[in-house]
Amino acid sequence: MxxxxxxxxxxxxxxxxxxxxxxxxxxxxxxxxxxxxxxxKSLDSMIRFDLGSLEITAGGKDEHLYSFDLxxxxxxxxxxxxxxxxxxxxxxxxxxxxxxxxxxxVRKHKYNNKIRLAFNKSIPLSLAVNAxxxxxxxxxxxxxxxxxxxxxxxxxxxxxxxxxxxxxxxxVGIKNGVGGLEATGLGNLDFSTLEFEGGVGGASLxxxxxxxxxxxxxxxxxxxxxxxxxxxxxxxxVEADKHFxxxxxxxxxxxxxxxxYSENYETAKIHVFVRxxxxxxxxxxxxx
Amino acid sequence: MSARHRPSLLGALxxxxxxxxxxxxxxxxxxxFWSIAGRxxxxxxxxxxxxxxxDYCLKKETFSIRIGEIVGIFIxxxxxxxxxxISETRVARFFRDLPVEVGDTSIQPGQWIGDSYSYTEEAxxxxxxxxxxxxxxxxxxxxVAPGREGEIHVRLKKVxxxxxxxxxxxxPQIRLEGSQLKTxxxxxxxxxxxxxxxxPQEGMFNTDLxxxxxxxxxLEISNSFGEVSVFEINGYLDLxxxxxxxxxxxxxxxxxxxxxxxxxxxxxxxxxxTLTSRGKAYIExxxxxxxxxxxxxxLEIYHVKGKVSLLVNENGVHLEDITGxxxxxxxxxxxxxxxxxxxxxxxxxxxxVDISDVAANIWLDSRxxxxxxxxxxxxxxxxxxxxRVTAGDLEGSFKLNGRATSVKLDDIRGPVDIQTSxxxxxxKNLQDNCSISNEYADISVTVETLGKGGIAIRxxxxxxxxxxxxxxxxxxxxxxxxxxxxxxxxxxEPPRKDGNAVILRSKVGGGGPRVxxxxxxxxxxxxxxxxxxxxxxxxxxxxxITVDIDLFQDKDYGLFRQDTTTDL
Numbered sequence: 001m002x003x004x005x006x007x008x009x010x011x012x013x014x015x016x017x018x019x020x021x022x023x024x025x026x027x028x029x030x031x032x033x034x035x036x037x038x039x040x041k042s043l044d045s046m047i048r049f050d051l052g053s054l055e056i057t058a059g060g061k062d063e064h065l066y067s068f069d070l071x072x073x074x075x076x077x078x079x080x081x082x083x084x085x086x087x088x089x090x091x092x093x094x095x096x097x098x099x100x101x102x103x104x105x106v107r108k109h110k111y112n113n114k115i116r117l118a119f120n121k122s123i124p125l126s127l128a129v130n131a132x133x134x135x136x137x138x139x140x141x142x143x144x145x146x147x148x149x150x151x152x153x154x155x156x157x158x159x160x161x162x163x164x165x166x167x168x169x170x171x172v173g174i175k176n177g178v179g180g181l182e183a184t185g186l187g188n189l190d191f192s193t194l195e196f197e198g199g200v201g202g203a204s205l206x207x208x209x210x211x212x213x214x215x216x217x218x219x220x221x222x223x224x225x226x227x228x229x230x231x232x233x234x235x236x237x238v239e240a241d242k243h244f245x246x247x248x249x250x251x252x253x254x255x256x257x258x259x260x261y262s263e264n265y266e267t268a269k270i271h272v273f274v275r276x277x278x279x280x281x282x283x284x285x286x287x288x
Numbered sequence: 289m290s291a292r293h294r295p296s297l298l299g300a301l302x303x304x305x306x307x308x309x310x311x312x313x314x315x316x317x318x319x320x321f322w323s324i325a326g327r328x329x330x331x332x333x334x335x336x337x338x339x340x341x342x343d344y345c346l347k348k349e350t351f352s353i354r355i356g357e358i359v360g361i362f363i364x365x366x367x368x369x370x371x372x373x374i375s376e377t378r379v380a381r382f383f384r385d386l387p388v389e390v391g392d393t394s395i396q397p398g399q400w401i402g403d404s405y406s407y408t409e410e411a412x413x414x415x416x417x418x419x420x421x422x423x424x425x426x427x428x429x430x431x432v433a434p435g436r437e438g439e440i441h442v443r444l445k446k447v448x449x450x451x452x453x454x455x456x457x458x459x460p461q462i463r464l465e466g467s468q469l470k471t472x473x474x475x476x477x478x479x480x481x482x483x484x485x486x487x488p489q490e491g492m493f494n495t496d497l498x499x500x501x502x503x504x505x506x507l508e509i510s511n512s513f514g515e516v517s518v519f520e521i522n523g524y525l526d527l528x529x530x531x532x533x534x535x536x537x538x539x540x541x542x543x544x545x546x547x548x549x550x551x552x553x554x555x556x557x558x559x560x561x562t563l564t565s566r567g568k569a570y571i572e573x574x575x576x577x578x579x580x581x582x583x584x585x586x587l588e589i590y591h592v593k594g595k596v597s598l599l600v601n602e603n604g605v606h607l608e609d610i611t612g613x614x615x616x617x618x619x620x621x622x623x624x625x626x627x628x629x630x631x632x633x634x635x636x637x638x639x640x641v642d643i644s645d646v647a648a649n650i651w652l653d654s655r656x657x658x659x660x661x662x663x664x665x666x667x668x669x670x671x672x673x674x675x676r677v678t679a680g681d682l683e684g685s686f687k688l689n690g691r692a693t694s695v696k697l698d699d700i701r702g703p704v705d706i707q708t709s710x711x712x713x714x715x716k717n718l719q720d721n722c723s724i725s726n727e728y729a730d731i732s733v734t735v736e737t738l739g740k741g742g743i744a745i746r747x748x749x750x751x752x753x754x755x756x757x758x759x760x761x762x763x764x765x766x767x768x769x770x771x772x773x774x775x776x777x778x779x780x781e782p783p784r785k786d787g788n789a790v791i792l793r794s795k796v797g798g799g800g801p802r803v804x805x806x807x808x809x810x811x812x813x814x815x816x817x818x819x820x821x822x823x824x825x826x827x828x829x830x831x832x833i834t835v836d837i838d839l840f841q842d843k844d845y846g847l848f849r850q851d852t853t854t855d856l
Contacts, residue, residue: 055584057583057601069548071530116566139583139601139602141601141620160619160620162619162620162637162638162655185637185638185656208638208656208674209656210673231674231692232674232692232711233691233692233710267728288656
């Protein structure tokens with residue numbers, strides 16, 4: 001007891017004695033912006049967010065083309081926000097980039113940069129997101145996604161599509177970085193092509209949803225491995241490369257020559273062709 | 289403890305001293321403990337040494353120091369130096385902002401470290417009439433409690449970070465402002481600080497506002513990066529904050545609340561509550577309707593006497609003891625609902641839905657979810673896609689219109705109507721009528737009591753197993769178009785072949801409700817009492833086809849493995 005008391009009494013003042021380096025005053029700046037919907041029939045968005053939390057959701061109001069709430073450390077970052085309407089105002093083009101101004105120092109308080117973007121639910125959207133260090137949470141439920149690209153960096157990324165995309169999505173491209181990636185309900189996007197490139201972090205791609213047409217999926221497995229979850233209604237054909245340090249686990253498949261077919265392949269109305277290039281990590285397919 | 293080993297009073301005196309210093313500081317008296325400790329902490333080592341000398345003088349022992357003490361002091365110095373060193377790096381930022389949950393309270397011990405100086409300023413404003421009150425703040429807490437009628441009393445605590453000289457210089461520049469604001473729509477009494485007019489380069493500071501207003505007041509608070517707490521105020525409350533806790537207790541009125549990223553705690557509120565939240569929310573004892581839009585964070589709601597409407601995006605919601613009707617739209621969010629006295633309507637996807645003890649009807653629209661329903665008094669209607677549904681102890685009817693949904697029911701007292709595909713349906717202890725259809729998966733039904741409406745089970749590419757109660761009276765019409773028909777029920781006539789089909793039509797016990805069974809490409813089995821696993825002709829369950837290719841191992845070395853199991 002006595003020793004414990006001495007230990008606590010001695011550590012507390014030492015903690016108190018810690019002298020922090022000169023502190024830069026932190027002034028979190030907040031920007032909220034709404035772009036009203038004019039005559040736009042489509043929107044092309046490029047989002048780059050180097051450090052902090054990024055959230056993308058469907059907007060609540062039809063009269064807004066997009067809106068965002070941004071909070072950032074004014075001393076260290078600078079947002080570069082551009083919007084223009086092309087083709088006689090029919091095509092909107094929105095770009096957002098939060099750039100670091102490279103001022104260093106210890107902050108008295110730390111508030112992460114945060115942005116919450118909301119896109120119009122009735123305008124077809126081409127969305128390209130480059131997330132750097134930090135969490136990215138892309139909730140695409142309710143949006144009309146025409147094209148979707150994600151390049152995730154160090155932090156983890158979560159993609160969710162809980163309801164069917166009202167329009168067909170031409171292309172889905174996902175490049176995973178160091179952090180883990182979790183996607184749920186990608187089948188709801190109604191895509192014809194999905195390309196996934198794995199990084200160091202593992203990835204889980206849940207491809208359940210309302211499938212309306214056949215699709216091609218090309219996967220380059222990175223170091224972390226990938227887990228595909230397929231809905232039972234879809235017939236799946238898999239071609240997998242054989243590499244020395246990789247594993248392929250397919251549940252419910254039969255092999256014909258070098259191709260693997262799901263047991264429902266002949267009877268399924270929707271067919272998905274999965275081409276896998278394995279790296280160090282393996283691939284696993286299970287059924288939901 | 290013997291007198292010989294009686295410890296010195298030094299430790300006790302130090303504890304008391306620290307306690308007094310902290311207590312005085314909490315009342316705003318005296319300098320910051322940490323600023324003193326930061327400079328004078330080595331005195332503690334000197335005091336410990338003095339204690340040793342005192343022990344020597346009083347006990348007349350030989351002056352000695354044990355090896356353990358030397359090692360202890362040595363370790364302390366190393367730890368202290370390491371922490372000091374770490375504090376000079378970016379790692380310190382992490383520890384400084386690390387929140388620690390103590391009970392229900394989130395604290396940031398790191399914020400206690402370093403120099404800060406507090407100054408207070410108080411002001412009292414007279415309200416000519418009961419004007420609505422608006423409080424604007426950022427980087428600091430706002431707390432509101434009832435005070436005297438006709439006045440507003442404000443206590444501003446300025447917490448200034450940095451060295452003492454700069455803090456002293458800056459303190460008078462931070463001012464409290466209270467004035468009446470007239471707009472074409474309304475008049476307000478506005479309380480705020482002059483933060484916006486101060487340059488951030490002048491220093492970092494927090495402004496905590498403690499405000500006392502007349503108990504019956506309309507109140508609007510707009511805060512950012514700071515807590516908001518309101519107690520015992522009656523009126524229309526419009527409260528907003530970000531990043532920090534929002535707490536409202538023991539109030540009456542209408543509540544319009546927004547919290548971006550921070551936790552919300554609402555308790556003992558009399559009136560309708562609307563909350564938009566992107567942080568954890570805990571709500572209890574509400575007399576009125578509750579409407580919540582919540583994203584990405586857990587939501588808990590208990591004891592609501594009113595209607596509950598929730599829009600929840602991811603994470604989860606848990607609600608219990610709700611008197612009014614409940615409507616939940618949960619996208620990718622777990623739902624747990626118990627003790628619901630009125631109707632329940634849920635839209636859910638991709639997560640679990642756990643419902644128990646509901647006194648009225650349930651409507652559920654779900655996809656890719658795991659659904660559990662227990663102890664439901666009313667009727668259940670489910671529109672489903674690729675769910676896993678388990679239900680038991682149901683008083684009312686059960687209707688499911690789904691695809692790729694598995695269903696497991698037990699102890700159903702009302703009629704059952706199920707349409708699904710691809711996944712098995714298993715019903716036990718059925719006590720009423722039943723209509724089930726499936727494709728590409730099996731159906732098994734155990735009947736406890738035959739309902740007057742009878743049983744109709746149709747399957748396309750799956751088996752039908754049916755167990756009927758002993759000594760039952762019924763008319764059977766069973767057809768296995770391209771499969772086998774096995775009957776173990778006493779009193780049934782043997783089946784007959786008709787082309788590829790096997791047909792069994794029979795009246796048992798003088799007839800009664802109709803039992804219609806029909807499969808296209810699989811078998812039918814009829815038993816008495818309960819279903820026995822397996823049959824001599826067919827395994828009980830289809831084996832899944834599994835291909836497991838282990839590419840870690842090379843074919844040429846004889847280690848390549850490929851396992852394939854197919855339907856037996």
